[in-house]
Amino acid sequence: MSTTTPAAPATEAQRIAQVLVAPGERPKRSGPVSASLTYGWRALLKIKHIPEQLFDVTIFPIMMTVMMTYVFGGSIGAAVSGTEAGGDAVGAYVQWLIPGVFAQTLVMITMYTGLTLNRDISKGVFDRFRSLPTWRPAQLVGALLGDQVRYMIAGVIILVVGFVMGFRPEGGLNGVLAAFLLLLVFSFCLSWVWTTVALLMRTEQAAMGVSMFIMMPLTFVSNIFAPTETMPGPVRAFAEVNPVSTVVAAIRELMNGVYDPASLLMVLIYCAVLVVIFGPVSMVIYNRKS
Template sequence: MSTLTYEDALSRTTSGNGLRDTVSQTFSMAWRATKKMRRNPEQFFDVTLQPILFTAMFAYIFGGAIAGDVKSYLPIMIPGILAQTVLTTCMATGVQLREDMDKGVFDRFKSLPIARIAPLAGPMVADLLRYTIAATLTFGMGMVIGYRPEGGVLGVAAAIVLAIFTGWCLAWAFTYIGTIAKSAQAVQGMSMLILFPLTFLSNAFVGVDTLPSQLAWFVRINPVSHLVTASRDLANHGQVTGQVWLTLAAGLVVIAIFAPLSVRSYKKHL
């Protein structure tokens, strides 16, 4: 009887996976991640408490100072909180990936006949549930304190879908960070250094016209600003503007860059 070397086994597990098999394996991994969430309810704390607390705090602390009153500030702020909440939520993808890799969870996937992208994409598909909860609670809390989006149900739903899509795309960047960082703490630190400037140096909470010229230049090219503007166009006016298409295109570019990088970096750990 001939012996099967590790290289031969690895070759067999990474070959023969077509698109249909890859999709099926990804959803299997997504179901595994969803069951893990059910057994660890604390994973939902950030997507349930953060939207409620941030929406209330920003509205009542900054509403009067920036817009004159809370009600006038809500159409500006709610789409900004939506972007901030979803992007902060997607940061957890890289942290959880690094934790699983450190615990040896991914070592069990080495000998399985699955596509190499499935263990990475599966948890990200499961995280769509977290994005949906965060986005829905943001608008729900906004309506409780007086926000009345003129875009109607369809406009709000479109803004939520756009934010979820953008968060899912950016999660690939944090997945890549998760595969190259040395620890989960390092992933969180690196992600914060990326997210906080992008979120707060945007038009999420204040108008661009109120900023110094050099800072305003960065805010205008900041991709988060495009997401916020597109969300405002959809939720407040029910309009599908060029900002919406630009945000969708930017998300696809992020996937095209970071999905292959993530898979390549992940393979180096095998």
């Protein structure tokens, strides 16, 4: 006479395994767009839980705009407008400065994308991401897309402060929106530079140092604060080929209602070059990083 031994109760791990391998249609694998948007949403949730990250996009733009206008506006504004130093020169300088500071603020904020990425990598978060069956670049693209919200917040703050200080773009709302869109595209492409730096550096402090070493000439040796015609020869030569100068010139034209295809095309060429060079380099380093 045979006896049957009662089966042992299934453990929690066995029950989960039975559900995971149950017959039926498997869920579809996420595509590049959905995966990138998911990681972008993660970047926004980090801002929600750590609102201090918005300090650089709120206080810094206001402080930079006010200081540059009322400290240097009288002297630089006189050179820009050809008037005597004083209230009229400051008013003229506001019209010149706001598009430049608008671009400078967003360009400088892109640097923090790489710093945040370096911090996540050092904590091992991206080691888990790379093990997931998703489109591999989505983890980097999503982080850059999430930061677009930070760029928009900073841009709106700069424009509001500028309007309060007397900035009146001749291009109207359409010109401002076109300039905003162009700058967001350039900021996204420039972020790939800081992504590469973040992946190359071992610590966040090292990434910050290298990023500032690159960022300072890009923003200050440009036409943001003064015309390139007033600069000495070598400095002027660098400022005129500086991609930030090209972007600022295009933004000033758009806000003044001038739509120059040559200027817009040059900005888009710079954007394409940045993505074509630093996008693949970032992915190679990311895939090989242990």
